[in-house]
Amino acid sequence: MKNTFKISLGFLMIAVAITSCNNGNSSKSKGALSSSAAEKVYIAPGEHDEFYAFLSGGFSGQLAVYGLPSGRLFKVIPVFSVDAEKAYGFNEETKPMLNTSHGFIPWGDSHHPDMSQTNGELDGRWIFINENNTPRIARIDLTTFETVEILEIPNTAGNHSSSYVTDNTEYVIAGTRFSIPIPQRDMPIKDYKGNFKGTLSFIKVDPESGEMNLKFQILMPGFNYDKAHPGRGKSHGWFFYTTYNTEEAHTLLEVNASQNDKDFIAAINWKKIEAYVNNGGGKKMAANYAHNVYDESTHSATSTMKKEVIMVDPADVPGAIYFLPTPKSPHGCDIDPSGEYIVASGKLSSNLTIHSFTKMLDAIENEKFAGDAYGIPILNFEDILAGVVEQAGLGPLHTEFDGEGNAYTSFFISSEVVKWKLGTWEVIDRKNTYYSVGHVMIPGGNSQKPYGKYLLALNKITKDRYLPTGPEVTQSAQLYDITGGKMELLLDFPTIGEPHYAAAIPADLIKSKSKKLYKLEENKHPYAALTDDDTKVVRNGNEVHIYMTTIRSHFNPDNIEGIKVGDKVYFHVTNLEQDYDVPHGIAMIGAQTSELLIMPGQTETFIWYPKLVGVWPFYCTDFCSALHQEMQGYVRVSPKDSDIELSWGLGDDDE
Amino acid sequence: MKKSKILMLLAALLPLGLFIFPLWNITLEAPQYPIPLGMNIHINDFSDAHPYDIKNINLMNHYVGMKYIPDAIPEFKIFPIGILITTFIGLVIGFKFNYKWFLAWFILMVVLSSAGLYDFYLWNHDYGHDLDPKAILKFTNADGSPMGFQPPFFGSKEILNFRVHSYPRLGALFLSLGIGLSLFSYFIGKKERHSSSITI
Structure with missing residues (x-):
């Protein structure tokens, strides 16, 4: 109770600090409205937008398709929740899509869409999205804009560090936010420490059909695995996961999981583990999880229960996993387009920590370890640090890149997007968001080839920004022009559910492939x-x-x-x-x-x-x-x- | 071989292009059809300009009681035979006969083509006027007579919410080039004879 009080007091002081800080800013940042913002987002009747943007529906369970820069909503793709409008989950053909090991589940919590890539660039074939509550990953076909596959993830609870895609869509990944007894069993919650485990899942994607297959799971210590991103270019072959609750607390996490000065980023050499598994490594473990596939020719889905996973114990693959100490319960874990920088957003810190991939490899090679956690080597913070963006804001969450050497980080507590320079770590610009931004998204911004024209801020709170609609008001997205030195706020638009993360792609890459109808002669x-x-x-x-x-x-x-x-x-x-x-x-x-x-x-x-x-x-x-x-x-x-x-x-x- | 004969042989062969390219095209434009509906008329077939166009033209037309565009009409058998025969005759003339026969082939082709076009007009007229008495939508002209929906024989025309275009296509060009060329080869032949008679 005392602790809670102290924390509240702390946040109150922070809030006061921010308010006074923002007052200084706002008088200067009037520019957006006086310029031609309206012209930049106006798409004349009958004209098409430049980008498709796919925004997660959060607790709606769906995926919404918008146009950018107009912010117009084109379609809500039903993914994890039933949709009476489209009969998704109601008609006999799509009911199997929502089958799980718990039976038919009519609702889901969709979080992080990510698009298929070839050579580290968006290829416009599929978009993947994870479900947090009943751990699953869905694949949406971008010729039909329909959900065509859902794979349940066993041994996982709160599939939050998901669904990110490697440079050539070799894998889409899942990861457990809540550690649990594995296999599940009846045991006291207080015995969490040392007994609960977390799994990181690597799902192989068939390069032709896109079909997903859970290739292996890694049995990790009982931390919370929060966010992840694959290495790009030079770091291709690695995956990076942020962790929090390395304290392994099981109650009042807001306090008890915030005690360690540093948590970890887990660096996973998936190519090494893949080779180990391909050579017969890993233990087969009984499991029960649903694999649901929609067949476009029968217009029907089938659900198959899978009964086995390959579980990899890190101790059996030495040299494949390392812990990078990272300050203050890091949330976002973002890799720049070159693959060199691992940007960690310690959400309880005011600084951003950037690790160097090259320094990491060097430290590993020279075996400069600070110790280990459950047998996994911990590197020295100083050895791998590339730089720090000092006092960038409060509550950093996520970072995207424009391909021009700049990074853009969202700050939840101070409600702003901050632009900073990779390598010099200097802050270039900051703009307010309205309010409490979560993710930011630049089209292609987590690939090797960002289309750095716009940035979309995905906000949790809108309060007075729109006409009020009773106690429940919309969440929102805000579009910024990032072509100039300074960011410029262009547009505010409401979203469905909660827009966690989003993905966007130049319309030209997919619009000509969009199907117009299903051929009767192919109807089976x-x-x-x-x-x-x-x-x-x-x-x-x-x-x-x-x-x-x-x-x-x-x-x-x-x-x-x-x-x-x-x-x-x-x-x-x-x-x-x-x-x-x-x-x-x-x-x-x-x-x-x-x-x-x-x-x-x-x-x-x-x-x-x-x-x-x-x-x-x-x-x-x-x-x-x-x-x-x-x-x-x-x-x-x-x-x-x-x-x-x-x-x-x-x-x-x-x- | 004389130039006129070569030209005549070419003239006789050109109409064979009708087996490759469509003879005619009818296109229907309307605001809700940003990609217009279209039908190509070949000498042996009707084909979609875009997939399923004929099916969708039929669906539109059933509202006003027009018949479905048939899969096949007798002309699809007669026209190809006609083209093959006239080409054969043209080749025989080109090889064996003198230039005066080139003119005869020209006249034959003009007569047959005109008959073909007239047939097309009749079919068009019937298609546009022989309407189902139980048609869903019945329209009348200003004078009270039932409105017809005949596509234009040649050119463009407004029909209800559609703008209908009816124009010849590449196949027709091949046919008319062939016909024109036969007339040209007749004149060339005449000139050749004239000049050769002088030299002799």
Whole structure:
């Protein structure tokens, strides 16, 4: 209690300090509004944005697609949470996507999108994003902008240090934020220290299909593994993870995990461990985790439970893992485009610590160790230090790079973005954010080739920035022009959920590959009706399967009789359209599920349990055409013991 | 070989380009079709300008009761045979006959092409006017007569929300070049004969 009080007092003083500090700044930084900010973000009607930006939805579980510089929202891609609008997790085809070892989970917490790369540059094929709560990684195909794969991560809790991608998308990684008993077992929480463990997971990505396969996990000491980034260029082959709670506290972490002056960055030589595993190294360990894959030809997902992982004990691969002492519970762990600098944001510090990869290798070679933690060598802080950005701000979190030798770090407590120079460590510029910035993002800013034109600040708090909407107000993103010496705030725009991290890519790299429709001739859905001749209604006991088609502007069949109370009725609906942007929807009164929203050439299924005798309508939910309002049908529901035969039709006239 | 004969042989061969390139194109523009719908007419086929265009033209047209564009029409059999036969005749003329026959081939081709175009016009007219009485949308002209939706025979025209363009394509150019060239070779032949008679 006393400790809590002291900390509160401390923050109060900090807050006072910041307020007075900012007063000095704000009088000077009026420039943004007087310049042509509006022109720089204005995209004329019908024109396209220069960049796609993918913003994590945080506790919405989804991934939002925006245009930059306009800040316009194009699509919310459902990933880890059900989406009634798109029937994601509601229709029979996508329910398996949300299967886990805990069963069907309708919600997730999406954090850090990262794009596939080739030779350290964005290649625009896939975007990955991690789920924190039920540890998972998803892959989204950038031709369809749909989630096509979700892999659950076993032996992990709070998959936060994820989902970062290596230079050639060899691996996408996961890491546990909460250490846990591994394997899980019933034990006292107070016995945490020394008994709880953390795992770091390396997921191999197939270079052609993109399919993910958990290649190995590393069994690490019971710290909290917070953020990570892969080495780039010269440091390719290494991965760097920040840790906090090296105290191994299990209660009141805000105090007990903030006692050590330094925590660690774990430097992992994954190439070395990969070779060890390829030579049969590592122990096979029983596990149970879901691998869910969406097949574009069947328009359906399948979920497979995997039963084994390869667990690597660091003690068995000497020389593969080192701890770099890093001040004050570091959060962000960012690697500059050259791969030389490892920028650590000690979130309880006012300084930024930058380690040198070259010095790290040198220290390792000369075995200059300060000791070890659970057998993992600890390097000397002074031996590996490249530099410090002194008194840069308060609460540093994350850093991105512009490719011109500058770095941009977010400061949560002092609500600002600070631009500084790599090598000289001098602060060049600082701009306020409104308010409490988390991540910052420069398109390609965590690759070898940043497109250093814009910086996006992703803010946690907006308070008075927009029209108020009751107690719950939006979170936001703020766009800065970083082409000049000084940053210039251009735009404020609201976001879905909480925008943790984001990724952006020049639109030209992906827009021409964006699919317009699914070809009917490639539709392999087992219940598809690919022509009007394929439409039918089939009874199998109390299960009834309706093979239905849609095309402007009717359902086929649109009159169905012979359905009985107690039946389980499957509507398998194929959209026969082969034109861009002509989806059809369908909703059935009393169906305890969502609508379907079916893209051209696609087949989707919902289940209806008719409970009441009567004649019940269904209709198209997406304004598809001039005759959309006519796009409807009826199902006659008879009593359970009725002997009315199944019949169906379309246009069999009212003469 | 005389220049005129070479030209005549070339003239006879040029219409074969119709087997490679489309004869005609009809394109429909509307605001909600930033990529217009288009149909290419070949001598033996209708084809999509972009994937699924014909399917989507049919979908549009069913609102006003127009028939579906058929997969095949009898002309697709007759026209290729006609082209093959006339090319064969042209080659025989080129090799064996004198320049006066070049003119005959020219006239034959003009007559046949005109007949073909007239046939196209009739089909077009029927397509635009023979409407389903149960059409979803019925439009009338200012004088109260039912509105037709015939694409222009040649040129561009507003039809409801569409602007329809109807123009010849590369295949037609090959055909007309062939026809033109046969007339040209006739004149060349005439000149050659004239000059040779002088030298003799």
